[in-house]
Amino acid sequence: MSLPSHHPFSLEYTADPRPIFASIHEDNRFVPVEDMNAVLVHGYDAVRAFCDHPAMSRNPIDAGLGDDAASKVRAERWPTLEHSMTSASLAREDGGNLIRELLAPDFRPGMIRKMSDTVNEVVETVCSPLKSESDVDVVKLVQEVPLRVISRLLGIDETTRDAQMFLTCAPDYFRGLNPISGDGDRDKAEAAAVTMLDILGRTVETRRSKPEEDLVTQVIEFANKRGDVDPQDLVRALVILVAAGTDTTRLSTTLAVKTLLSHPQATNILRDDRSKVKNAVMECLRYEGPTKYLVRASTEDVEFEGQTIPKQTLVLLSIMGAGWDPRVFEKPEVFDIDRELRGSLSFGFGAGYCLGVHLARLQVGTLLEYFLEHLPQSASFDESQIGWDPGNLFLREITSMPVHLR
Template sequence: MSERIEAQPADDFLADLRLGLAAHDPGPALDRLRERDPVHWVEQLGVWFVTRHADVRRLFADPRLTPDPRAWERHRAQAASDGAVRHFENPFHDDSPGQAGRARRIVSAALTPRAVARMEARMREVVDHFAAPLRERRDVVDLLDEFASPIPGTVISRITGVPAKGADEDRFRELARKTVRSVNPILSDDKRRRTDQATRELVAYVRGLTFERLMQPREDLISDLLQVSEGGSGDVVEDVVGIVAGLVATGTEATVLAATRGLYALLRHPDQLALLRADRALLPDAVEELLRFDAGLTEMPRFALADFELHGAKIRKGQLLVLSMAAAHRDPRVYAEPLRLDLRRRPRDLVVFGFGPHYCIGASLARAELRMMLGTALDFLPPGARVLEDEVRWSAKGLANRMKSLPVAFG
């Protein structure tokens, strides 16, 4: 078992953990765990919870672990009722021989500097489109609903090649948001069903688009992916479909979360906001520090491929480990005064995008998007803008406690 906790009886500690991690600010509970029980067995969930920066970073890249949920002892294979079944398995997570890194290689080949430059231009259009109506507003604006939320889904749909504007784009964005839950291994049956349904629809939509691009290539990611995958057999289409669905599912919501939390943190730290307004060159550093301070995406799963021991915890093959990036980013061993937002900090070794062979493929895209979104927000946020704290809506509870609204008084 993991290290004993001296200060509190185990039951109290678990209750505390449950309450602490379900609170709006799970930070103090994470701090306690990191110091007292860095590889903590959460009995109620049947998972190991890892909180130290050095462990989180190392385990992201540890070959004894995989992000592939098929290695989990509680994995339930999806009913093979339709052709979409293989896309429930994210191709980026497939570590099996011959497949490991395959999806990454195909995407990297399509993300050439030219393609990324094309993306930045499209991103600019999208950010400006959603920012324009906010410039003259002086009432209460929900920055989540009106700004942070629609942008990443729209950016990824434009990059992918979904026709701009209209019902298709709206539907795609909606599906993109819903499929993100598929990365969470612990979901209620109901949520799992709804997520699977969204994945099915997304896959069907992308498949249609992929066949269209096969016939008539355009300047978009699907066309590029088809080209780098070579040829045009049925399998290539399915590969591309899986990759695009995987990109959408992993890339959209994480960016929404980071942008929302970034805006929230800035508005709650007027001195730092003023600093950034006074020196826009600080924007790249500001994004790094905001990602450290509160990125919204708080943890990632890993599944054990072998038995091993860590800080006295006996991890068994098939078990689920939760790597807490939120706890790692508050680890005082790495970040001095971690609770202080300091846009000049230049935090090193962030784990917000993971580490090692599965490091986020979209990291530079996400960073560019966040810089653009936050920079544009500085233009439309009036000097006296303030968050209406009492009216912020949060998801009910849970580790990844999400904001459901970010009401800001512009007047």
């Protein structure tokens, strides 16, 4: 049975939701998806408000979605996933969030700027086939960049099997986390979570006895100072970091390359004036964002500008939809590298705002500069050859994007 075009799991919506945005933005209506007990939200004001709304939980189980019997069955079959590993599960009673407390100091702009040489070196190594090959798959080409960067940050040797395991584990885990994922995805996510907990748990143990100059050691020191951090929660925070930072960066870069190849004029301007790359990264994220939906669940009836979302509904927030809201971003269909993008929601909003924003912008910016330098003028791609996996609720998952170079 084919899914309606606006359905989150339809190929049409995953590959190009923009035609659907246009009709939804006419009246900014919320769109119900009955088979998921979900509501889709695409208007900028509502997405921004619901990102960080007191009646919109980031943890669907807390919001009462799903009955007790079902959650008992899940806890038996997927114990690691069910002892939920989303950042919401690391919320503290005092309203803080453990992941932010532990990791935020290492993700400040100053600390990330220090990583600029590392990111450059990783991009140079990983993306060198661009200089000589006649064809590349952009997804495969760039996927090792975030993985290697994060491994270096954590102090895990990027050439080891452990680091390579993140390549499959991070996407499997991220994908299976969503509250309506199928059993197969959950099985994979459970296995991925167990593997990542094992790898990062071992790394933490090693650093406890032999500190190094890396993120893991700093996080341990910080947790020791606090004195009340459950050692398992510390490892969970690191797992969430790996999962949140790899796929998003890979997909953002792939989509940005797609956008640049489709806009040769803007690309030529960027080739000549690299000072515009920073803003162009944000415009690429608006124009073709990697995030399909941020997931929330309503804990009570929520009224917004004349529309009501009933209690215990899955609320899916389209960041890309918000970036295409013509009330906020004039002529959203125009890719404009000089566009004023203050207020962009590409990295979320409020208390859950992306912790890795500076690292993400550094990596995607460095990758784009490398592509601008080494992508031949003759490079082209065929839209129909792009592979999509529509079954991912969080991300617009591109599985392959072949580009003919020379």
